[in-house]
Amino acid sequence: MTARSSAESARDVPEATVARLPVYLRALATLADEGTSTCSSEDLAAAAGVNSSKLRKDLSYLGSYGTRGVGYDVDYLRYQIAREIGVTQDWPVVIVGIGNLGHALANFSGFRSRGFRVVALLDADRDRHGEQVAGVDVRPFSDLEQIVTEHGVAIGVISTPAQAAQDVADRMVASGVTSILNFAPTVLQVPSGVDVRKVDLSIELQILAYHVQRKAQAEAEAG
Amino acid sequence: MTARSSAESARDVPEATVARLPVYLRALATLADEGTSTCSSEDLAAAAGVNSSKLRKDLSYLGSYGTRGVGYDVDYLRYQIAREIGVTQDWPVVIVGIGNLGHALANFSGFRSRGFRVVALLDADRDRHGEQVAGVDVRPFSDLEQIVTEHGVAIGVISTPAQAAQDVADRMVASGVTSILNFAPTVLQVPSGVDVRKVDLSIELQILAYHVQRKAQAEAEAG
DNA sequence: CGCATTTTGTTCTCGCGTTCACAAACTCCT
DNA sequence: AGGAGTTTGTGAACGCGAGAACAAAATGCG
Structure with a gap:
């Protein structure tokens, strides 16, 4: 039961659980679109591709939002998870590096629909400035600090080449960004207190490839 | 010391270690470019952004490729890791879904430089067929099976909209693909024996966002 | 009203991964 | 050759997450 400090929902949700909450949120959205108003942990777990026991334990960290013998109300649970993650509000995001990948990210529809708003696209390349991508002007990288301050940006996305990434990250952190999503294939050094998540295609x-090779070897040895 | 079955290096490298090997490989490449021929586990760990103890343990699963009191030979270790992962050979890859993201992936230079070769770009949209992206023709999705068979493709990349992804995955698996990298925001159902890794921007x-919110709450409460 | 059924929330156990700490092994200097 | 200094490779302890199993709570029916 773990008595809570009056104000809010659970503290210290395990990291592994946090990583799955968005998956549950998406599965619930799908169920809602299909017209489902109530679901059991089995149903939701199947839609999310996880074990139902794990799902129930994950949800139990947020609170007790189900009804025994009945299941979960889709809309209600959806709201609770969204609130826990923080996507009931709008997060301003700045993207730095408008190459092929930056273009794709700027056009990504999942941004807006999930509570994120691209407030600026920045690029060091002078030739790109003024260009419009997904309805947003591409501006000089030097505008970073002003934009971050003005919009209260906490989340930055780096889609520059590897060599520029560390510098961009440093400038972001200096401007007040506390969370970075890094698509550049390099390890970023940031001060403690700053979160970095990396997305790395070649990794x-x-x-x-490792697993393919391993399977091939296993087969070769088995004869 | 764990005596090995004559033929090859260690079996059962932990999954967490496998996920870090490519990072080490990249760090070694950087060191080599800087002209470093030897490095200690501390040096390499710093470059890879991990704990040196973890690095040594990871490497110990592959074999004993260092020299006590000296460190690791950069080129030698690099080759050993590349061989373990399997990137000493060339892997043919097929990309399905040539939208914004597919374009970015096709143009991604890290593909070729790391042992992957894009043998085909497929899209269901008839209007795209014949178009060239990164020097490769865009072809109809229906060519999938022929291409997979012809080139012995084991790895498929899905960069279609969510609604098409499951069908693409099914067709890939039916054609003989055993490993899928999924950029579509949906949970894929695949038979056991098929590996799926997902890359999901909005997740x-x-x-x-969760962590930003959490930090903000913590500050608010601290006063 | 009480019992059977369903489904949640939680407890318990197990295995994996991380980290510490140290012995083994190599180099260099005298 | 021998000892001091380094650095690897590994054994052991610890903590977290996964999954099974069960108790608690709600519904529906006789």
Whole structure:
């Protein structure tokens, strides 16, 4: 039961759980679109691709939002998870590096629909300035600090080449950004208190390649 | 010391270690570019952004490739890790879904430089067929099976909208693809034996948002 | 009203991964 | 050659997350 400090929902949700909450949120959205108003932990777990026991434990960190013998109200649970993650409000986001990937990110529809708003696209390349991508002007990288301050940006996305990424990250942190999503293939050094998540295509491919090779070897040895 | 079955290096490298090997590989490449021929576990760990103890343990699963009192030979270790991952050979890859993201992926230079070769770009949209992206023709999705068979493709990349992803995955698996990198924001159902790794922008952003919100709450409460 | 059924929320156990700490092994200097 | 100094490789302890199993609570029916 773990008595809570009056104000808010649970503290210290495990990191592994936090990483799955957005998956549950999406699964609930799908269920809602299909017209489902109530679901059991089995249903939701299947839609999210996880074990139902794990799902129930994850949800239990947020509170007790289900009804025994009945299940979960889709809309209600959806709201509770959204609130826990923080996507009931709008997060301003700045994207730095408007190459091929930056274009794709700026046009990504999932941004707006999930509580994120691209307030600026920045690029060091003078030739790109003034260009419009997804309805937003591309502006000089030097505008970073002003934009971050003005809009209260906490989240920055880096889609520059690897060599520029560390500098961009440093400038972001200096401007007040506390969370960075890094698509550049490099390890970023940031002060403690700043969160970095990385998305790295070639690493993912290499992990897949390892398993392919391993399977091939296993088969070869088995004869 | 764990005596090995004559033929090859260690079996059962932990999954967490496998996920870090590509990071080490990249760090070693950087060191090599800087002209470093030897490095200690501390040096490499710093470059890779991990704990040196963890690095040494990770490497110990592959074999004993260092020299006590000296460190690791950069080129030698690099080759050993590349061989373990399997990137000493070339992996043919097929990309399905040539929208904004597909374009970015096709143009991604890290593909070729890390042992991956894009053998085909496929899209269901008839209007795109014949278009060239990064020097490769965009072809109909229906060519999938032929291409997979012809080139022995084991790795497929999905960068379609969410609604098409499951069908694409099914067709890939039916054609003989055993590993899928999924950029579509949906949970894929695949038979056991098929590896799926997912890259999901909006999930990553939501995880960051959670932590931003959490920090903000903590500050508010601290006064 | 009480019992059977359903489904949640929680407890318990197990295995994996991380980190510490140290012995083994190599180099260099005298 | 021997000892001091380094650095690897590994054994052991610890903590977190996954999954199974069960108790608690709600519904519906006789």
